[in-house]
Amino acid sequence: MSEYLRMDKERLEKDLKRFREKAIELGAEDAVPIKTKQIVIRNWVRLKCKYGCSMYGKRLTCPPYSPTPDEMRKIINEYEIALLVKFGPCVECGFEKEVNIHKVIYELERYIFFSGYYAAFGLACGPCNLCPECNIKEGYCLKPHMARPSMEACGIDVFATVRNAGFELKVLKSYDERPVCFGLVLVT
Structure with a gap:
């Protein structure tokens, strides 16, 4: 069991509310704490990338460089609580004009880390x-402190995970439709 789940549940609940407020302040539409058991990882997801x-x-931060679904399953098993962050509708995941999801997830992960949750790790969208x-040609990231893979790059079935958290997500039928995007911060 995680060190933070052994601590006062009241403190954890207060912190999660604070993290939600911070996510919204940074530009998210909403954020909800979820149990990591609600995160669905499937091998086929990376086929959509490839x-x-x-x-x-x-x-x-994309496949084949991102964690594999098997690696991600092991990582997720080391956590119990995550914050699912909703953005949207977005222009295009990964290339947002209004809100840069990658920067928001980085800032939120950093905020959670400095709140004492040293294992915090963010996953973006796109x-x-x-x-x-x-x-990539040089083989190293210029912003490794900020760069994070997307959920889908690691094999997370975003549709199933989002639905497990109580959100609705639909397949877009036209390029004219704007997607709702999600990020995730593994908290404790």
């Missing part, structure tokens, strides 16, 4: 957009 995303292999061009 056969459907033009950024596959072009960002150091390909990393922190640099105009990824430094």
Whole structure:
């Protein structure tokens, strides 16, 4: 069991409320704490990256460089609570004009970390957009302190996870529709 779940549940609840407020302050529409057992990881998810995303292999936070579904399952098993962060509707996940999800998730992870949750780790939405061009040819990230993989890059079934948390998410039928995007911060 996580060290923080052994602590006062009242403190944890207060902190989670504070983290939700911070997420909204940073530009999220909503944020809800979830049990990590609600996070669904499926091997097929990365097929959507490999056969459907033009950024596959072009960002150091994307597959094949991101954690595999098996690695992510092991990581998720070390946590019990996460914060699911809702953004949207967005212009395009990974390339937002209104709110940069990658920056918000980084700032939120940092805030949670400095609140004493030293294992906090964020997962964004879509390909990393922190640099105009990824430094992939040199083989190292220019912003490793900020860059985080997306949930889907790690095999997380975002649709199933979001539905487990009580949100609705639908498949878009037209490029004219704007997606609702989600990020995740593993808390404790």
